[in-house]
Amino acid sequence: MTDQNDILFERARAVIPGGVNSPVRAFKAVGGTPRFIKRAQGAYFWDANDKRYIDYIGSWGPMILGHGHPAVVEAVQKAVLEGFSYGAPTEREIELAEAILALVPSMDMVRLVSSGTEAAMSALRLARGATGRKSIIKFEGCYHGHADALLVKAGSGLATFGNPTSAGVPPEVVQHTVVLEYNNLQQLEEAFALHGNDLACLMIEAIAGNMNFVRATPEFAKRCRELCTQHGALLIFDEVMTGFRVGLHGAQGVLGVKPDLTVLGKVIGGGMPLAAFGGPRAIMEQLAPLGPVYQAGTLSGNPVATACGLATLKEISKPGFYEALGQKTRTLVDGLKAAAAAEGQPFNADSEGGMFGFFLMNDLPQNYATVMTTDNAQFNALFHGLLERGVYIAPALYEAGFVSAAHTDEDIAATIEAARDIFRKR
Ligand code: HOZ
Numbered sequence: 001m002t003d004q005n006d007i008l009f010e011r012a013r014a015v016i017p018g019g020v021n022s023p024v025r026a027f028k029a030v031g032g033t034p035r036f037i038k039r040a041q042g043a044y045f046w047d048a049n050d051k052r053y054i055d056y057i058g059s060w061g062p063m064i065l066g067h068g069h070p071a072v073v074e075a076v077q078k079a080v081l082e083g084f085s086y087g088a089p090t091e092r093e094i095e096l097a098e099a100i101l102a103l104v105p106s107m108d109m110v111r112l113v114s115s116g117t118e119a120a121m122s123a124l125r126l127a128r129g130a131t132g133r134k135s136i137i138k139f140e141g142c143y144h145g146h147a148d149a150l151l152v153k154a155g156s157g158l159a160t161f162g163n164p165t166s167a168g169v170p171p172e173v174v175q176h177t178v179v180l181e182y183n184n185l186q187q188l189e190e191a192f193a194l195h196g197n198d199l200a201c202l203m204i205e206a207i208a209g210n211m212n213f214v215r216a217t218p219e220f221a222k223r224c225r226e227l228c229t230q231h232g233a234l235l236i237f238d239e240v241m242t243g244f245r246v247g248l249h250g251a252q253g254v255l256g257v258k259p260d261l262t263v264l265g266k267v268i269g270g271g272m273p274l275a276a277f278g279g280p281r282a283i284m285e286q287l288a289p290l291g292p293v294y295q296a297g298t299l300s301g302n303p304v305a306t307a308c309g310l311a312t313l314k315e316i317s318k319p320g321f322y323e324a325l326g327q328k329t330r331t332l333v334d335g336l337k338a339a340a341a342a343e344g345q346p347f348n349a350d351s352e353g354g355m356f357g358f359f360l361m362n363d364l365p366q367n368y369a370t371v372m373t374t375d376n377a378q379f380n381a382l383f384h385g386l387l388e389r390g391v392y393i394a395p396a397l398y399e400a401g402f403v404s405a406a407h408t409d410e411d412i413a414a415t416i417e418a419a420r421d422i423f424r425k426r
Contacts, residue, residue, distance in 0.1 A: 004048035008036040029396040030380045040067035042406040045392070053392035054411045058402040061241050061266035064354055065315050066406020072270055072311040079307035085299060092310065093301040099313045100268060100276060103248055106258045110278030111287060112301040116240035116265030117145025119275040120203070122295045123261045124149060126277070127201035127234045129293035130286045135195050137202040139182040141211030141368025144203055144238050144263070154179040182208065182367040183220050188227065196231035206251035209241035209400035211368045213350055213357020221257045228260070234283070240265035240275065241400065244313070246353035247322050254352060270312030272305035321405065325354040328412060329403040332356065335416035343423035354403045371398060385422035391415050
């Protein structure tokens with residue numbers, strides 16, 4: 001065995017389940033050996049064989065500035081010299097909270113945590129604690145981290161609650177979770193008619209990034225807001241992926257819909273473990289130590305992570321940042337569409353800000369079931385074709401893609417050319 005990735009994968013599998021610390025990294029969906037990353041800079045990373053890839057996952061979203069942005073590196077280096085973790089409050093936490101609140105007007109207060117899973121789980125508990133209700137609505141294909149109550153697939157009908165999607169989640173734990181089809185207005189109306197009075201919240205990725213890239217239609221997002229208000233349930237936008245990624249004000253800014261609670265992660269940490277959830281003062285003050293809803297964390301508001309997040313927010317707040325990023329991402333998406341069309345391949349794609357998705361079908365899908373009709377073999381061939389040509393996209397067809405400010409016009413053109421070559425040979 002001479003391939004360094006193969007050697008590392010074998011070693012990893014002996015000591016880490018599946019050889020990875022997060023399942024999608026294992027390439028199980030697409031086959032082959034995961035690339036073990038040695039280093040990254042700008043729009044690129046290099047694997048264990050020193051092969052360079054144009055990186056379109058950007059750590060699954062956080063690396064919006066590209067890898068190793070000098071201002072971020074400097075802020076982190078400075079913070080590290082002052083200590084890694086104190087388990088006590090710092091001024092920098094206040095600065096980051098203030099910076100986040102200035103950009104997300106639906107939030108009066110925010111609590112910092114360490115991962116998107118933790119933030120979503122805590123927002124859910126807060127919604128239940130604040131409303132005194134149990135039931136929740138989520139949508140098939142929306143992922144909100146791996147808290148037990150949210151690892152659920154649809155039950156047999158609207159009147160029934162969901163079924164666990166993971167072993168180790170007792171059915172009793174998901175018995176209050178209703179799972180609906182994304183963008184299905186009729187199901188939404190029926191579910192509120194049936195469960196509205198016991199609903200603590202409706203949680204949604206308003207631009208979903210875990211069934212590739214699927215937008216809630218404006219009517220659907222608006223109706224979610226109206227029905228929550230009407231029934232006294234909280235509307236929670238999970239913006240772990242979309243926050244500061246699709247625009248400076250997230251999916252809520254794009255859609256013009258104001259949620260009650262917002263869940264953030266990824267970009268706010270700039271690549272360090274940092275996430276957050278926030279909303280109106282009256283709800284947030286239900287959290288311990290002020291209120292009865294418990295939530296805590298040793299590494300919450302970590303001084304190095306907050307330095308990284310603050311430096312990142314500063315860069316992305318500069319005038320014109322999202323216009324340039326959005327244009328770059330559109331160039332990629334339009335170029336891929338044109339290349340596929342020229343070779344007569346069924347293909348469609350969409351993007352917002354620095355987030356995109358493409359589909360091996362003619363129409364943009366509206367829900368998870370349609371995304372999953374994608375021909376696996378064709379997606380896998382495209383994935384491996386790109387990988388071979390030095391372009392790294394997510395190793396699963398149900399994941400979104402990410403462009404960073406560091407991607408150059410040449411990177412985008414090279415990516416389109418690589419895809420065209422694969423389409424041509426199909
Ligand atoms: N939660 C990510 C997929 N949407 C995967 C994170 C990772 O593997 O790093």
